[in-house]
Amino acid sequence: MLSPTQFRFAQSTVHTLRKQKDAYSFNQAVDSVALNTPHYLNIISKPVDLGTIDERLTMSNPAKKPEPRHRDQRALQAKTW
Numbered sequence: 001m002l003s004p005t006q007f008r009f010a011q012s013t014v015h016t017l018r019k020q021k022d023a024y025s026f027n028q029a030v031d032s033v034a035l036n037t038p039h040y041l042n043i044i045s046k047p048v049d050l051g052t053i054d055e056r057l058t059m060s061n062p063a064k065k066p067e068p069r070h071r072d073q074r075a076l077q078a079k080t081w
Helices: 004-019 050-059 071-078
Strands: none
Touching: 004 050
């Protein structure tokens, strides 16, 4: 998991890359059906694009993650003793 500082750096980097004028090819996933490239996934086994990276970063935001359950349990135990 990224620290808050690492998260902000990664998110800032991805946003900067997505704004570049030549980044349009990398901002969204390749639609192999629309492009009529049926073998695309055989050649590129793990495709990734900046939009997907941005979504995954947003979902992994450490500021929005709930505290792990074991920390809550320890805090509750400390209060009851």
